[in-house]
Amino acid sequence: MVGSCRLRKLLLVSATAASVILTSASALAGAPAPTPTPSGPHPEHQLANLGDFKFENGDVVKDFRVSYVTHGKLNKAKSNAVLVMQYFLGDHHAYDALIGPGKALDPEKYFIIATDMLGCSSLAHDITTGATNSGLKMDFPFFSIRDSVNVEYKFLKEYLGLDHVLAVMGASIGAQKAYQFAVSYPNYITAAIPIAGSPVTGPRTRWFTTTVMDVIALDPGWQAGNYETNPLTGPTIASRVFAPYVFTERWYAQNVRTAEQRRDFQKLWRGIFAQDARDLYYDLRMWATFNLGDTPGFGGDPVAALKSIKARVLLISMKDDQMINNEEIAMTKNAIPGVVHVEIDAPGHSGCCGGNPEANKVMDQEISRFLARLK
């Protein structure tokens, strides 16, 4: 697929931004924009048609498609599949920094499946079905994290014919999906690797994600979500409302201090949010309303749901994460039987998404170690 290397560029740009933390405050302001040369794996983009897909609310969307790439080869025993699930604003490239020979997600050992999630907000057309590319616009059913996980499962089980996967992994929304996968399909996976995600979207995070939705909808071009031309101003401002939660306050004090740094940072976010406004809106709603405890049978109790997890879990969290608080992390690690927990000292949530070389190094090391022990 040609269109979706935008995220690769984004990761390179944010890698530059993040490296500032470790070196000096000058990089954001003065460093030349990184060259968007291709790096990392570029496997063939594939599109699976799952046929009818039924949402939790009973709605059915016909010809439901899932876009994905794979890295490495499925072994004979079909025992080396690892599913990586994208985060908000991402796509199937989200974890490229961890994929490659000798890396944690080693294609010489594992068959890595990287999907674009239900409602992926990339402007490309040939990606996983969502509100915009289905043509349904606001008539597209509002979906939950469970719907998104059900899509992944149906795709793996029915389309790829996999009866079991070694691990499911994801950061942020991807982490929420990893918890959900482990609760919804407890025997389907050996392990789950949630990175910087909460089993219940915290009330403050829910508040600001809802505000981000309100800002998108305030754009006069939004037209109650039924626009033909993607509105850009609302999402651009929405991106700036989102941005403070991605880094820490100290990071801002060092890197977004001067007028020039502010401009560069605004430009970075304008690029990141250059996605489909309607899909963003749906994704934000999915995120805002997530509660693992809403899984049937748990009566809204996320702890009860976490306790039912059978998979071996590696929980990675970022220190000073402005989206996920310490209580949520403590609740998670205390509830999941036998969980392994690693905390990374990154400038907040940003550490989870592949743009921070130091955080990547720790994740790479810990994930490889964890996966090696599974065998």
Next chain:
Amino acid sequence: MATSHRTAILSLVLWGFALPAVFAGAPAPAPVSSGPHPEHVVANLGDFKLESGDVLKDFKVSYVTHGKLNKTKSNVILVMQFFAGDHHGYDFLIGPGKALDTDKYFIIATDFIGNSVIRQDVTTGPTNSGLKMEFPFYTVRDSVNVEYKLLKEYLGVDHVLAVMGASIGAMKAYQFAVSYPTYMTAAIAIAGGAATNAKTRWVLNNMMDIIALDSAWNGGKYELNPATGLLVAFGEFHAYLYTDRFFSQNVRTTEQRRAFRKFWHDVDVQVPEDARDIYYQLRMWAAYNLGDSPGFGGDAQAALKTIKARVLVISMKEDLLFSTDEIALVKNSIPGAVHVEIESIYGHLACIGFDQEANKIMDREIARFLARLSK
């Protein structure tokens, strides 16, 4: 004055009601009058010259006074309003036996330049002047110069015992102490810093962008106040006014969320703010740096070091708008500063009367500090 004020209503809504109960759906308390209600006075200062060189004719300042000026004119305390507030902002600390004791002190409570109350007879600003976006952008220094001119020229006060303020009011207290170092004995700065930090500046700029995104904003030249953008902008702000803990405890359930939203919606509907005036206030706040006072070359710390007044710094422990680094800078740079830190689940909001326990501490510490001045 007859019409109710935003801060008065906020206080009335909050005092005497445990917040969880309010947010769980308790009926809104009747807006009965309480606290001091002295006569609203409007002073005409004649021509007022801003730092930019612009001159505003017939510049008016609205204020109230509490207590009596003593014979030696040595008991004057100026209290300066905060963002979106008015001269009622510190009513909770004013009264016989309270910190701002009306039996001891002559308290002058002003509405600052660009006050956003929607009425004509308040301190001059973009909207009530009729100048709209032609009104010059003003700074915290301009705002302090207005207060000084009122005190010195209009009221004929040659020296004040103390200047006090919270949030923007605290910035003004620092600025007053730097701009007019020998005019006051003391300054009391509550929950404010010496320069708006990068993250807070970012958030405030977003709020301006959100206000301007409203299709009724019309480049700021509207006739009818655009309320939607303003509400969404305040939505972003609320995430920083409280602590994360507050949201986890009080904005968790659907019912609580609805009540929280309704609470702020009601405040905004009962006492609407003028969008243009808010926009100007945000710009003033975002651009603030004490170091920009002439002679300091942008160095806030150098400016703080010149302060001659005795200073009481009060900060809120988990304030999401003012960082611990900023508070440390302030207290370590001002010669002989006294520092009191208050822990409150309300975070920044504790500085304007939202937390009865915090109010008690402020009342006690300010009373003690003021008592020591006269010795």
